[in-house]
Amino acid sequence: MKSGKFFFFLFFLVVFLMVSFSSAEAVLVPSPKKGVAGGATPDTIPQIQISWFYNWAYIPGYTNPNQWNYDNWDPKIWEKFVPLFYGKSYSSVESFMNQICSKTDYCNKGNYYLVGNEPDVDAEDKTPGSTDPVGDAVFRQGEVVKRILAKDPTAKLIVLGLSNGSDLNFLKNFIIEWKDKWAGTEIASLPEVIRGWHFHWYFPNLPFVCPTDDSFLRRFVATANEQLLATFGKKIENPELWITEFGSLNRNATISQLKGLMSCLVPILENSAVVSRYAWFYHGCSSTVHSYCRTPWANYNLFYPQPAPLTISELGQRYALFGLVTPTPTPAPQPAKLSFKIKFQGINNAAPSKNVLVILKQGGVEKYRFAEVNVTADSSGVYSGLVENIAPGTYDVFIKGPIHLQKKFPNVTLNQGTNTKDFSLIPLKAGDFNNDNILNINDIASLLSYYTALSSPVNSQNQKFDIEANGAIDINDVSLVLANYTQREVGGE
Numbered sequence: 001m002k003s004g005k006f007f008f009f010l011f012f013l014v015v016f017l018m019v020s021f022s023s024a025e026a027v028l029v030p031s032p033k034k035g036v037a038g039g040a041t042p043d044t045i046p047q048i049q050i051s052w053f054y055n056w057a058y059i060p061g062y063t064n065p066n067q068w069n070y071d072n073w074d075p076k077i078w079e080k081f082v083p084l085f086y087g088k089s090y091s092s093v094e095s096f097m098n099q100i101c102s103k104t105d106y107c108n109k110g111n112y113y114l115v116g117n118e119p120d121v122d123a124e125d126k127t128p129g130s131t132d133p134v135g136d137a138v139f140r141q142g143e144v145v146k147r148i149l150a151k152d153p154t155a156k157l158i159v160l161g162l163s164n165g166s167d168l169n170f171l172k173n174f175i176i177e178w179k180d181k182w183a184g185t186e187i188a189s190l191p192e193v194i195r196g197w198h199f200h201w202y203f204p205n206l207p208f209v210c211p212t213d214d215s216f217l218r219r220f221v222a223t224a225n226e227q228l229l230a231t232f233g234k235k236i237e238n239p240e241l242w243i244t245e246f247g248s249l250n251r252n253a254t255i256s257q258l259k260g261l262m263s264c265l266v267p268i269l270e271n272s273a274v275v276s277r278y279a280w281f282y283h284g285c286s287s288t289v290h291s292y293c294r295t296p297w298a299n300y301n302l303f304y305p306q307p308a309p310l311t312i313s314e315l316g317q318r319y320a321l322f323g324l325v326t327p328t329p330t331p332a333p334q335p336a337k338l339s340f341k342i343k344f345q346g347i348n349n350a351a352p353s354k355n356v357l358v359i360l361k362q363g364g365v366e367k368y369r370f371a372e373v374n375v376t377a378d379s380s381g382v383y384s385g386l387v388e389n390i391a392p393g394t395y396d397v398f399i400k401g402p403i404h405l406q407k408k409f410p411n412v413t414l415n416q417g418t419n420t421k422d423f424s425l426i427p428l429k430a431g432d433f434n435n436d437n438i439l440n441i442n443d444i445a446s447l448l449s450y451y452t453a454l455s456s457p458v459n460s461q462n463q464k465f466d467i468e469a470n471g472a473i474d475i476n477d478v479s480l481v482l483a484n485y486t487q488r489e490v491g492g493e
C-alpha cells in the first residue's frame with residue numbers, strides 16, 4: 001500500500017471507529033437545571049437542548065410582548081415553561097394567574113413561579129430615581145406573592161431576581177424589611193412562604209475572568225439563610241437558587257470569548273450543589289419587536305434575531321453541547337396489589353377457606369378478572385385475600401362468593417405496591433347456591449330439598465347449604481336465605 005493510500009485508509013478507519021464508538025454511547029439529555037431566558041418554542045427547545053425556560057410573562061415569539069395570551073400555546077410548552085412576574089406589574093398578577101389557571105394545567109400542581117426581575121436596575125423592576133428600591137421590592141414582590149398564592153396555594157415561589165448576586169446588602173435588607181412590612185399577614189413568614197432565590201450572574205468586562213468554583217453562589221445562599229435565621233428565627237431547608245440570567249452583554253465580546261465563558265460557567269452551575277436551575281441570556285427572537293433582538297446576534301443570542309422560524313446561532317450550537325447528562329431511567333411503574341378483607345353472611349368463626357371471584361372495572365368496563373381467589377377466615381369469620389399485578393388506578397371492585405351474591409365496592413383507589421382495603425363491614429348475601437348471581441326460587445328449592453330434618457349433618461353432597469359452616473343444614477341456614485329472598489329474583493351487584 002502506498003503511503004498516500006495508507007493514510008487515506010487510516011483516515012476512514014478512524015472515522016469509522018469514531019462513529020461506532022459514539023453510536024454505542026447512551027444518548028445524552030439536557031440536565032433538569034439547564035434552561036434559557038427568552039421565548040423558547042417547541043421548535044427551538046430541542047435545538048439548544050434545554051429542560052426549561054421563562055420569558056418575562058408573555059408569549060413566545062413576542063408578537064405582542066406586553067400582552068399575556070396563552071390561547072395559542074402548545075400544551076407541551078408548559079412542561080418547560082416557568083412564569084415570571086415583574087414586581088412592578090403586581091396589579092396585573094391576578095389576571096395573569098386567571099389565564100394560567102383557566103387555560104393551562106399548570107396551576108395547583110406544586111409548580112414554580114419566579115417573582116421579580118432586577119429590582120436594583122432602573123426601568124427593570126426599579127422605578128428610576130427611587131430612593132428605596134429595597135422597600136419597593138419588598139412591597140411589590142409581596143403583592144405578587146399574595147396574588148399568586150391566592151390562585152395557586154401550592155405555588156413554589158422563587159423570589160428577588162437581583163441583577164447581581166454580590167449585592168448581599170440588598171438581600172439582607174430585603175429579608176429584614178419583609179418582616180416589618182408583612183408582619184401579621186398571611187405572607188409574614190418569608191422562610192415559610194418561599195422556596196428560594198434567583199439572581200443574575202453577568203460578566204461585563206473583557207477579557208472574561210472565569211471563576212474557579214461556585215463560592216460566589218454559595219455565599220449568596222449562606223447569607224440568605226443566616227439573615228433569615230437572624231430575622232425570623234428560621235431558615236429555608238435546602239433553599240433553591242436559580243440563576244435566571246447568566247452570560248455577558250458585552251457587545252465587544254467575540255463569539256469565541258462568549259463560548260469560552262459558556263464553557264467555564266455551565267460546568268460550575270451544573271455541578272454546584274446550591275444551584276437548582278440556570279438560564280443563559282438570551283434565547284433570540286424576532287428582529288422586529290424586541291430591543292434585544294435588534295442587537296447584533298453574535299453578542300449573546302442563541303438564535304439569530306429574525307422572524308420565525310428562528311435559526312440557531314453558532315453560540316446556540318455551542319450551548320446545545322453543554323449541560324448534558326445520562327438520562328436517569330424512569331423506573332417502571334410498580335403494579336398494585338389489593339389485599340382485602342371480606343365477610344360472608346352467616347359466618348362468624350374460622351370457617352374453611354373459599355374461592356371467590358374478583359372483578360375490577362373502570363367506567364363499567366371490566367379490566368381484571370380473578371376467577372379463583374382463595375380467601376381464608378380469621379376466628380371471627382373475616383376473610384382475607386389478595387389479588388396482584390394491577391395497574392394503579394381507581395376501580396369498582398366486585399367480589400362474589402361461591403354461594404353468596406356479588407357485591408360492589410365502588411371507587412377503590414389502588415396505588416403502587418400493597419393496598420389494604422377492608423370490605424368486611426357489610427357481608428355478602430348468602431343463598432346463591434347455583435352460582436348464577438341471582439337468588440331466586442331455584443336456589444330456595446335446592447336448599448329445601450336438603451333441609452330434610454331439623455338438623456341434617458353435612459356431607460359432601462350438601463355441604464354448600466351449610467351457610468354458617470356449623471356442620472349441619474339447619475333452620476339458621478334456611479332462615480338466612482329466606483330473609484334475603486325479598487323479591488322473586490334478587491340479583492347480585
Ligand SMILES: [Ca+2]
Nearest residue numbers: 432434436438
Ligand atoms: Ca342462583
Ligand SMILES: [Ca+2]
Nearest residue numbers: 466472474477
Ligand atoms: Ca348450618
